[in-house]
Amino acid sequence: MRDYASPPLALMTIGLVMVTGVYLIAVMDRSMATLIGGGRWTLGDSAIGPLRSAALLLVQRRRVTERPDAPAWALAPALLTGLAAVALATVPIGPDTVATDPSTGFVVFSAAIVFVMIAVFLHGWSSNSALAMHGAYRFGAQALSFQIPFLLAMLATALPAESLSIVDIVNAQESLWNVVRQPLGLPLYLVVGLAVSFWGPLNLPDASDLAGGTSVEDSGVARLLWTAARAAMLLAVAAMGAAGFLGGWWGPWLPGPAWVVVKTVALLALLLAAGHLLPRIRIQRFVVTAWVILIPLALVNIFVSAAVLL
Amino acid sequence: MSGELLLDAIFWLFAAGAVVTGYRVFRTDSMVRAAFYLLASFAAVGGILVLLGAEFVGMVLILMMAGEMLIMAIVMVMYMMNPAGLNPMWMVHQHRVAVAAGLLSFAVLAAPVLLVDFPDHPNPAPEEATAQLGEELLGDSMLVFQTAGVALLSTMIGAVVLASRRGRYGEAEEGSTEPSLEQDLEST
Amino acid sequence: MGLRSAFSHFAETAAVPVFAVAGGGAREAVGRLSQSPTVELVDTPAAATILLVAGSVPPSLNPALTAVHDAMPSPRGTIHWPLGADQGELPTTPSAPPIGPSADAADAIAHVFRALLSGAVPSEQPIQPNADPNPWRGIGPYGQGGSGMTGGTPYGRPMAELAPDRDGLRLDVLPLSVGPFFPRFPVGVTLEVVMAGDVVIEGRVTDSPFIGHESSFLAGPFLRALSHPAPVAEIELARAREHLRWVSNALVTQGLPALAMRVLRLAATVTPDDATSVTALIRRVRLLRVPQWSGAGVGRLAPELLPGLGLGPVSRAAGLREDARSTDPAYLALGFEPILGHASDAAERWRLRLAEASQSLELARRAGDRRTEQTGVVESPRGRLQAHDAPFQRLQPVIPDLLAGLEWGDAVTALVSLDLDPEEAGVAAIPSARADAA
Numbered sequence: 029m030r031d032y033a034s035p036p037l038a039l040m041t042i043g044l045v046m047v048t049g050v051y052l053i054a055v056m057d058r059s060m061a062t063l064i065g066g067g068r069w070t071l072g073d074s075a076i077g078p079l080r081s082a083a084l085l086l087v088q089r090r091r092v093t094e095r096p097d098a099p100a101w102a103l104a105p106a107l108l109t110g111l112a113a114v115a116l117a118t119v120p121i122g123p124d125t126v127a128t129d130p131s132t133g134f135v136v137f138s139a140a141i142v143f144v145m146i147a148v149f150l151h152g153w154s155s156n157s158a159l160a161m162h163g164a165y166r167f168g169a170q171a172l173s174f175q176i177p178f179l180l181a182m183l184a185t186a187l188p189a190e191s192l193s194i195v196d197i198v199n200a201q202e203s204l205w206n207v208v209r210q211p212l213g214l215p216l217y218l219v220v221g222l223a224v225s226f227w228g229p230l231n232l233p234d235a236s237d238l239a240g241g242t243s244v245e246d247s248g249v250a251r252l253l254w255t256a257a258r259a260a261m262l263l264a265v266a267a268m269g270a271a272g273f274l275g276g277w278w279g280p281w282l283p284g285p286a287w288v289v290v291k292t293v294a295l296l297a298l299l300l301a302a303g304h305l306l307p308r309i310r311i312q313r314f315v316v317t318a319w320v321i322l323i324p325l326a327l328v329n330i331f332v333s334a335a336v337l338l
Numbered sequence: 339m340s341g342e343l344l345l346d347a348i349f350w351l352f353a354a355g356a357v358v359t360g361y362r363v364f365r366t367d368s369m370v371r372a373a374f375y376l377l378a379s380f381a382a383v384g385g386i387l388v389l390l391g392a393e394f395v396g397m398v399l400i401l402m403m404a405g406e407m408l409i410m411a412i413v414m415v416m417y418m419m420n421p422a423g424l425n426p427m428w429m430v431h432q433h434r435v436a437v438a439a440g441l442l443s444f445a446v447l448a449a450p451v452l453l454v455d456f457p458d459h460p461n462p463a464p465e466e467a468t469a470q471l472g473e474e475l476l477g478d479s480m481l482v483f484q485t486a487g488v489a490l491l492s493t494m495i496g497a498v499v500l501a502s503r504r505g506r507y508g509e510a511e512e513g514s515t516e517p518s519l520e521q522d523l524e525s526t
Numbered sequence: 527m528g529l530r531s532a533f534s535h536f537a538e539t540a541a542v543p544v545f546a547v548a549g550g551g552a553r554e555a556v557g558r559l560s561q562s563p564t565v566e567l568v569d570t571p572a573a574a575t576i577l578l579v580a581g582s583v584p585p586s587l588n589p590a591l592t593a594v595h596d597a598m599p600s601p602r603g604t605i606h607w608p609l610g611a612d613q614g615e616l617p618t619t620p621s622a623p624p625i626g627p628s629a630d631a632a633d634a635i636a637h638v639f640r641a642l643l644s645g646a647v648p649s650e651q652p653i654q655p656n657a658d659p660n661p662w663r664g665i666g667p668y669g670q671g672g673s674g675m676t677g678g679t680p681y682g683r684p685m686a687e688l689a690p691d692r693d694g695l696r697l698d699v700l701p702l703s704v705g706p707f708f709p710r711f712p713v714g715v716t717l718e719v720v721m722a723g724d725v726v727i728e729g730r731v732t733d734s735p736f737i738g739h740e741s742s743f744l745a746g747p748f749l750r751a752l753s754h755p756a757p758v759a760e761i762e763l764a765r766a767r768e769h770l771r772w773v774s775n776a777l778v779t780q781g782l783p784a785l786a787m788r789v790l791r792l793a794a795t796v797t798p799d800d801a802t803s804v805t806a807l808i809r810r811v812r813l814l815r816v817p818q819w820s821g822a823g824v825g826r827l828a829p830e831l832l833p834g835l836g837l838g839p840v841s842r843a844a845g846l847r848e849d850a851r852s853t854d855p856a857y858l859a860l861g862f863e864p865i866l867g868h869a870s871d872a873a874e875r876w877r878l879r880l881a882e883a884s885q886s887l888e889l890a891r892r893a894g895d896r897r898t899e900q901t902g903v904v905e906s907p908r909g910r911l912q913a914h915d916a917p918f919q920r921l922q923p924v925i926p927d928l929l930a931g932l933e934w935g936d937a938v939t940a941l942v943s944l945d946l947d948p949e950e951a952g953v954a955a956i957p958s959a960r961a962d963a964a
Contacts, residue, residue, distance in 0.1 A: 060784065061783070061784040061787075062563075062784075064784035064785060064787075064788065065783075065784040065785075065787035065788050065791075066787065066788040066791050067561075067563060067787070068563070073563060077540065077541065079536075080536060080537050080539060080540035080541075081537075081540045081541060083533040083534075083536045083537035083540065084537035084540045084543070084575070084643075086533050086537075087530060087533050087534050087537055087601070087643065088575070088599045088600070088601070089599050089600045089601075090599065091572065091597070091598075091599040091600075094658075097368070097370075097371070100371070100374070130393050131393065131466065131467050131468055132393045132394045132397060132467060132468060135393070135394055135397040135398060135401070136393075136397055138397075138401055139397045139398075139400045139401040139404075142401045142404050142405060143400070143401075143404045145404065145405070145408055146374070146377065146404050146407070146408060149408055149411070150374070153370055153411075158700060158702050158721075159704075162721075162724055162934060165412070165723055165724050166724060168408055168409075168412055171405075171408075172405060172408075172409070175405065191466075191468055191469075192394075192468045193468075228781070229781070231781060232935075235781060235935065236569060236709075236710065236778055236779060236780075236781050236783070237710060237779055237934070237935050237938040237939070238934070239569040239570050239708060239709050239710075240569050240570045240572075240573070244569075244570045244572065245570075245572050246572060246573070247572040247573065247599035248599055251572075251573060304782070304784045304785070305782070305785070305814060306782075306814065307777075307780040307781055307782055307814065307815070307816045307819050307820055308780050308781035308820070308935075309819060310819070310820065310824075310933075310935055310936065311724070311933065311935060312933060312936075313819075319498075415698065416697055416698060416723065417697065417698065
């Protein structure tokens with residue numbers, strides 16, 4: 029077993045990173061929406077606006093529906109936040125700086141990603157509302173479809189490293205980033221990353237044609253926690269993308285951690301822009317695409333990179 | 339040492355959690371809750387596996403069970419005529435027989451654990467779990483895993499064929515029905 | 527609590543989350559309000575602090591309005607915005623005086639919001655009593671309400687049985703009523719569906735609540751053109767703006783709210799000389815593949831169902847050459863030719879409306895002082911409009927066939943592509959609806 033950071037320090041660091049990341053995502057998202065919408069962009073609106081809206085949500089009293097499954101409804105945002113924290117904990121910032129580095133770090137990350145569908149299903153089912161239940165059904169189909177392409181795309185990055193530990197995967201990119209070695213990998217990962225954090229074109233469970241989907245009955249603190257948890261999940265996906273495909277801390281002039289931040293922010297900007305510019309994909313089309321196109325592409329990716337290595 | 343104490347406490351937490359949530363599967367009156375209590379029980383067992391040093395197996399258990407329990411919950415909601423699974427209902431049939439069978443199987447499984455004299459050769463924790471797993475999968479146990487893999491693949495293909503848009507008696511959009519049943523009804 | 531009041535004070539200048547009910551004659555004003563940065567229109571009352579009742583709301587929608595009001599979390603407030611209509615007896619009591627015709631609505635709303643958060647105005651109480659509508663009454667004489675497959679008698683719940691569908695097993699169905707304030711449909715559209723999972727088994731749209739609802743909301747240029755000749759430039763500019771507003775709502779339905787806001791701004795300010803911005807928009811929308819991704823093959827209406835219905839872009843997208851403007855000499859003199867499509871699906875209706883917006887701007891630019899020469903029938907952006915005969919009523923019988931078997935997202939896309947407008951049906955049913963009060 030490798031060395032682990034002390035649990036309190038690790039928890040505090042992950043918490044800090046998550047809060048900062050969620051705030052950054054909120055600011056970037058609001059800025060993009062203002063710019064694309066043709067409004068006037070002011071730093072004050074974009075930087076302080078999200079904080080004011082969060083304060084408003086904290087002041088609102090939570091209102092409940094008739095006979096919900098209260099424990100499950102309260103559990104869902106907490107579970108999603110916890111899963112984002114677990115996913116973030118496996119992403120390394122430097123060769124010796126990581127919250128946790130089990131020798132099967134990739135499997136821990138994958139388990140956290142797969143468990144997201146439980147959190148979203150609980151969120152939609154427990155509020156006893158038809159539109160929310162529908163969002164939960166949709167995410168069930170979406171999640172079951174993206175799991176295999178996700179696992180296969182990430183697995184290809186483990187091949188050059190000959191290890192399932194994320195630190196080893198990043199170390200193996202010292203000479204050449206995975207995005208160059210496996211060109212199919214990053215686009216595939218980004219599509220599946222959007223599906224995991226149900227953002228933008230793949231925001232099917234919380235869709236506008238369901239008037240908010242699984243969060244249609246959320247108010248007050250619950251709404252704030254769910255939005256923050258979703259943003260944290262997007263951050264975790266972007267961070268792992270930077271580590272697994274863009275070479276993590278490797279780069280010329282800046283120190284390692286700064287490169288990790290730069291690459292994560294770049295991927296975040298890409299994902300947020302996709303959210304504002306691409307229309308939502310129909311669930312039937314996504315399911316068919318995931319099974320019929322993405323899985324063969326991921327398999328081709330694995331075969332080609334394995335052939336190159338052998 | 340506090341590390342040992344912490345590990346022991348975590349183990350007992352997971353163990354108690356697995357037993358309690360397993361019991362709740364049968365005492366709850368909601369189908370979806372039953373499926374997720376079962377998931378919680380499996381997740382606790384996965385946690386215990388990680389404590390035993392079998393990280394890969396533990397994490398994969400959690401990963402697979404999440405998908406399976408979600409499918410179980412959705413299929414129950416789909417077929418049980420219980421709107422979205424939120425109406426209360428009994429989850430068990432033949433109550434007394436089920437309790438008796440459960441207690442009996444628990445006794446049969448617990449007896450070896452308590453009565454057998456387990457050997458005391460502590461193994462060093464695996465340093466390179468992945469490498470050892472890989473050598474096992476593609477070395478001694480290759481026949482087993484390849485056969486299982488092919489069997490699973492054919493099952494998946496069969497399931498996809500069954501669920502495909504074109505049913506046995508025509509396209510799904512046209513509401514295909516078994517021709518023989520209709521003829522029987524018409525003839526009587 | 528000190529912390530709570532600190533947060534309240536900090537939140538006073540946040541973007542106000544408003545659930546807007548845009549009744550008769552209020553859609554354009556609410557659209558303009560949504561462009562203001564101080565106000566944020568939300569999709570669900572659970573996220574809203576202020577309920578804005580704008581325009582005239584028919585009394586048959588009062589129970590729904592009450593439900594929406596009570597569904598908001600506290601602190602909550604209500605604001606009425608008559609916009610020249612007589613709002614009648616609304617079930618909600620406003621937290622502040624109604625917004626006057628010349629007032630800045632965003633400012634008024636922000637003012638009430640600040641007062642709510644600082645405690646100057648008390649949060650509103652729920653209108654309905656907080657009682658359980660179906661309290662448990664214990665076990666009845668026939669075993670109902672009791673234990674054992676709760677629901678009483680043995681075999682209280684039917685098990686899965688055979689059904690004449692592809693799988694041969696009957697699935698659990700959920701009858702649902704969506705509307706009348708569903709954010710993607712105009713106010714007054716109530717969709718009654720029976721769903722199995724995410725597939726619509728059967729669906730229908732109820733009659734327009736605006737029919738028979740006498741109120742003094744103003745008639746638009748299309749209604750005015752029914753009774754006397756109107757300037758072609760004015761009508762075509764109004765048509766272009768309506769089509770662009772439709773595009774904005776359709777973009778929100780497809781999950782692109784930022785782009786929708788841009789289109790809404792364009793819709794409010796476009797002039798006949800501005801045709802280049804519309805062509806640029808068309809190119810951008812098609813580049814992002816919005817119509818194809820969302821609507822290709824969705825909501826297909828068989829062309830055999832449509833002849834004679836005069837449903838505007840819906841008919842023309844099916845290849846039917848039905849346009850009331852082609853019998854008007856004023857338009858023929860301008861060289862007007864209706865644009866036709868061939869695939870009768872949602873994507874084609876998208877493309878057609880964008881193309882017609884361009885065409886309308888072009889006509890408005892070339893029209894000069896011409897006036898329409900036929901009265902009694904006019905081509906509104908939704909189809910052939912006559913007194914007592916609006917496109918909404920002709921669309922209703924077509925909808926059940928359209929919706930059967932569609933997945934919910936496709937069903938919403940299909941209904942949005944039909945451009946239902948119950949308000950137009952209501953105004954058309956009122957003879958000479960204040961046509962001169964423009």
